[in-house]
Amino acid sequence: MTAGSKHQDVLDWTNACWDRLPAHPELRGRAGEMAAKLAGEVAGGKLPFLALPFLNALANDLAELERAYLPRFEHMLLLGIGGSALGARALQKAFAPGQDLPGHAGKSLWIMDNVDASTLEAHLSRLPAEKTLVYVVSKSGDTIETIGQYFLVKQWLKNALPGAWKDHLLLNTDEKKGYLRQEAAQFGIRTLPVPDNLGGRYSAISAVGLVPAAFLGMDWRALARGFKSVAAPLAEPGLDARKLAVHPSFEFAVWAKALMDAGYSELITFFYIPQWASFADWFTQLWAESLGKDGQGSQPIPAVGVTDQHSVNQMFLDGPRNKACLFVERAEGPAGLPFPADMPEIFDYLQGKRFGELLPAEALGTRMALCQSEVPLLALRLGADDAERAGKMMALLGAATLLTGWLMGINPVDQPAVELGKRLAKARLGASGLVEEKTALAAFTGQAGGGTRDERGL
Numbered sequence: 001m002t003a004g005s006k007h008q009d010v011l012d013w014t015n016a017c018w019d020r021l022p023a024h025p026e027l028r029g030r031a032g033e034m035a036a037k038l039a040g041e042v043a044g045g046k047l048p049f050l051a052l053p054f055l056n057a058l059a060n061d062l063a064e065l066e067r068a069y070l071p072r073f074e075h076m077l078l079l080g081i082g083g084s085a086l087g088a089r090a091l092q093k094a095f096a097p098g099q100d101l102p103g104h105a106g107k108s109l110w111i112m113d114n115v116d117a118s119t120l121e122a123h124l125s126r127l128p129a130e131k132t133l134v135y136v137v138s139k140s141g142d143t144i145e146t147i148g149q150y151f152l153v154k155q156w157l158k159n160a161l162p163g164a165w166k167d168h169l170l171l172n173t174d175e176k177k178g179y180l181r182q183e184a185a186q187f188g189i190r191t192l193p194v195p196d197n198l199g200g201r202y203s204a205i206s207a208v209g210l211v212p213a214a215f216l217g218m219d220w221r222a223l224a225r226g227f228k229s230v231a232a233p234l235a236e237p238g239l240d241a242r243k244l245a246v247h248p249s250f251e252f253a254v255w256a257k258a259l260m261d262a263g264y265s266e267l268i269t270f271f272y273i274p275q276w277a278s279f280a281d282w283f284t285q286l287w288a289e290s291l292g293k294d295g296q297g298s299q300p301i302p303a304v305g306v307t308d309q310h311s312v313n314q315m316f317l318d319g320p321r322n323k324a325c326l327f328v329e330r331a332e333g334p335a336g337l338p339f340p341a342d343m344p345e346i347f348d349y350l351q352g353k354r355f356g357e358l359l360p361a362e363a364l365g366t367r368m369a370l371c372q373s374e375v376p377l378l379a380l381r382l383g384a385d386d387a388e389r390a391g392k393m394m395a396l397l398g399a400a401t402l403l404t405g406w407l408m409g410i411n412p413v414d415q416p417a418v419e420l421g422k423r424l425a426k427a428r429l430g431a432s433g434l435v436e437e438k439t440a441l442a443a444f445t446g447q448a449g450g451g452t453r454d455e456r457g458l
């Protein structure tokens, strides 16, 4: 339980359907192997996302930024994509929802994680440069989507603020290599490091997510505290089979891999905390990019209650029986406004109730309906929806993803398959070299002849 809360944080395995997952005892038996692997990787500095060796230095940096730098700006324009953007967005939507509400007057965070030309122009024509901090996040420092935007935004800053543009840039990138690091060195731009071996999708609890959190005034210390409380035991010396076996991330990984082995090829993440909907997107990327390898994995499906009850839920309940569900809810939500006394008779059951009672009732209804449809379901029930719980959940899901990948026998921290599309796009844009890619492109687009095209009018 988290200090100051009256509800426990619970993983409810009641409907996990272990009886339909024959591989689970054998997978549980691998706790010793997994513990040894964890210990070895932690000792080799390969898992900073669990060991958090950078956290104290980062806390000092953040405190300094909060004191003397961030208060100068009203807008943060974050340039980043994938793991460099999704954690920040999840935190923003969960803990600084004001920007999506009428009458917003506080700070604003704008996350540019796409290359839509009109959206970039719209931002640059409306944002006041003198009140805007541009936060560029790229571990590699070379990602074309981010760097392409960076070139244009830097030019915009230079035009608007010829003497001060550098002061409006903060770069978060690899400590030694990559184009952004060169930029920082050449122009003396303020930077924060992405520690070695901290890959994008595992980096939300680092400067990647915590700088935007601090900018928006979130309780980033509680977030980090919650994260550490779940992650640190996995990085402690002396981790063994017995200790790992009782860590919830291992049980989750056993369940997830046993589900895959039993043919459950899709994993729904149903968030019944509406403001946490973007955590489902964060988890989707984490799970998909980490585990979709060697013909294995399970497709994550993000969903939010109650909205998606009127969208994809029919498919969840009565479509192919290949789905499992991680169901995230909180013990207690806001009470909401009372319903008025003068309601029509058919809505009598709402008399004397408050609006906040709809959500838990619908969550229960949907959870039970999923179970009755034989969807194996793990419920993560948080005592409250505060920053500390968000940190705990992020550590649980990050560690579970890693361990699931190891149980699958794949590398959960790389993403080799997505490289081809990136190389082809560069070839298409005329980058030097890439001869094979250019030849393959010409064949694919029919320019080299040979291929039979089949295009028809709409």
Ligand code: PA5
Residues within 6 Å of the ligand: 081, 082, 083, 084, 137, 138, 139, 140, 141, 142, 143, 146, 199, 200, 201, 202, 289, 415
């Ligand atoms: O999770 C990942 O590793 C990726 O999604 C990266 O975050 C994404 O490709 C962006 O990479 P970078 O931070 O190097 O610009």
